[in-house]
Amino acid sequence: MDLPLDFLFRLDLTPPSENVSQRICVICRFVLMPLAVFVFLAYKYWKTQITIDAVEKFLRMQNMLVPMRYAYTNIIAITGHFRDKLGQGGYGTVYKGVLLPGEIHVAVKMLGNSNCNGEEFISEVATIGKIHHVNVVRLIGFCSEENIRALIYEFMPRGSLDKYIFSSEKTFSWDKLNEIALGIARGLNYLHHGCDMQIVHFDIKPHNILLDSNFVPKVADFGLAKLFPRDDSFVPLSAMRGTIGYIAPEMVSRSFGIISSKSDVYSFGMLLLEMTGGRRNADPHAGSSSQAYYPSLVYRQLSQGDANRISEGVDMHELEKKLCIIGLWCIQMKPQDRPTMSEVIEMLEAGVDGIQMPPRPYFCDEEGDSSYSTISELDTIEE
Numbered sequence: 308m309d310l311p312l313d314f315l316f317r318l319d320l321t322p323p324s325e326n327v328s329q330r331i332c333v334i335c336r337f338v339l340m341p342l343a344v345f346v347f348l349a350y351k352y353w354k355t356q357i358t359i360d361a362v363e364k365f366l367r368m369q370n371m372l373v374p375m376r377y378a379y380t381n382i383i384a385i386t387g388h389f390r391d392k393l394g395q396g397g398y399g400t401v402y403k404g405v406l407l408p409g410e411i412h413v414a415v416k417m418l419g420n421s422n423c424n425g426e427e428f429i430s431e432v433a434t435i436g437k438i439h440h441v442n443v444v445r446l447i448g449f450c451s452e453e454n455i456r457a458l459i460y461e462f463m464p465r466g467s468l469d470k471y472i473f474s475s476e477k478t479f480s481w482d483k484l485n486e487i488a489l490g491i492a493r494g495l496n497y498l499h500h501g502c503d504m505q506i507v508h509f510d511i512k513p514h515n516i517l518l519d520s521n522f523v524p525k526v527a528d529f530g531l532a533k534l535f536p537r538d539d540s541f542v543p544l545s546a547m548r549g550t551i552g553y554i555a556p557e558m559v560s561r562s563f564g565i566i567s568s569k570s571d572v573y574s575f576g577m578l579l580l581e582m583t584g585g586r587r588n589a590d591p592h593a594g595s596s597s598q599a600y601y602p603s604l605v606y607r608q609l610s611q612g613d614a615n616r617i618s619e620g621v622d623m624h625e626l627e628k629k630l631c632i633i634g635l636w637c638i639q640m641k642p643q644d645r646p647t648m649s650e651v652i653e654m655l656e657a658g659v660d661g662i663q664m665p666p667r668p669y670f671c672d673e674e675g676d677s678s679y680s681t682i683s684e685l686d687t688i689e690e
Contacts, residue, residue, distance in 0.1 A: 374436035374459070375448040376429070382450050382457050386415050394467075396514070396528070403462065406447070412462035413447060417455075425451045432458070435529070438502060442494030444517055444527040460527070464520050467527075469513035472582050479522075481626035484582055487524045488630060489655045491516055494526040495575060496648035499568040507567070511574035512553045513581060552588055553577045556640055569642035572651065576637020580605060583630045602638060602668060605631050610664055629659040636665040 377385070385404035393401040399418040406413055432449045439445060450457035468487070471478040479487065498506040508515075508529050515528040549558055555573035556563035577588050580602055588601045608623075609631060623631075633654050639645045644666070646654065654662055 373433055374446050377448050377450045377457075377459065379450055379452045379455050379457075382415060382417075382459075385413065385459070389417075398528070404459070406459075412464075414460045414462050416458045416460065418457060428456060434504065435506070438498075438506075440494060440497045440501065441523065442490045442525055443497060443529070444525045463517035463525060463527070465518035465522055467514050468516040468518060468524065468582075471518075472513055472585055473587070474585075477585070481624045483522070485626050485630065485655060487516075487518075487522070488579055488582060488633075489652065490524040491526060491575065491578070492648055492651045492655055494524070495571055496652060498526065498529060499571070499648055505568065508571050508574075509558075510549050510553070511571055511578055512550050513578060514550075516578070549574070555642070557642055563640055564642040567642060568648070569645050572637050572645045572648060573639075573642075575648070575651070576634045576645075577602075579630055579634035579637065583627050583634065602635065606635060606667060609635075610667075625659050629654075629662060632659070632662050632664060635668060638668055639665060640668065 382404075383389070385406060386402040387404070389402050391403040393403050393414060395401070399416050402415045402417065404413045404415045405411065428451050429449070432446065432451075436446045436449075444463065445461045446458060447461060448459035450459075495508065495511070498508060506529060508526065510528060511526075515526065517525050517527045519525065549555075553574040555566075555570040557566050558570055581588055584601050584605070586601060609628065633651060636654070637645055637651065
């Protein structure tokens, strides 16, 4: 049978070996090459995602360590248009707020007249926001818009210490008071020596000690405290602040010594005496001047003429006696005669038998006639 001529040309006369090679080339070109490109791109994408995830994780960790910045509109929303007022102090008004999501309760302090500009404020807040200690109130966030300044703290449901220690009813046992005093001392010691920069509070008082749901004390209102290098024992007068009744003598006159972290020790001593006595140290409503200045009364009760001997006839609980003695050590007039906060912690952890009576504080005169008048003259500094 005769076949068309063009049919013969259409016949595949290629040898079998060459046909296999062509097929392999086709497979490599149209299957393996795209697959290799896909695998390469997938690998690059995977490495990129790992890097992005690492960066995101780092940023989230940083957000946990550094306070978040909020707009003023956020502050209004958080506080519910400033509906729930918690209190007011020398630096501004505090409102209760809620952070969403999670409904985390916070305390928002709207600051009054701030002397620092926005950049200084943010820089200081960023530094303080890295502070984390069980006995220091944590700074969560802040707001800085034009002249508006606000600080957002963790909320302390039990409020401040003053409403408990000055209550007519005894709230705490002596063991609990010693535990609270120890917590305050640890918080202050951390601010003084546990940070990259030393933080001197300058305003230690019962109102600035807050209690959580378990009555764990936390030092508060240090957000605007001035920061100083740890090796710098001198603090400029421009940094000075405080509250009448707790101000260290050197804060008023340099003749008593230089201003340093020992100024906080003095304030802590006054706080400690108020915790033990359940009354304010300087009481202008007392019947006589000899009863008006509480530290003077405590010293006379604890001593019998010998400044290094504790009176055995005084009916005081052992822990009450210990707290009073430590308080008297802390309020020594010269800063160098006061213990450091780390030494205070050691005394609070020790028993009363290992603690000697301190020298007679300057204002604790033997007759007790001029104590209150003298301390009143010292406290003429404005808050």
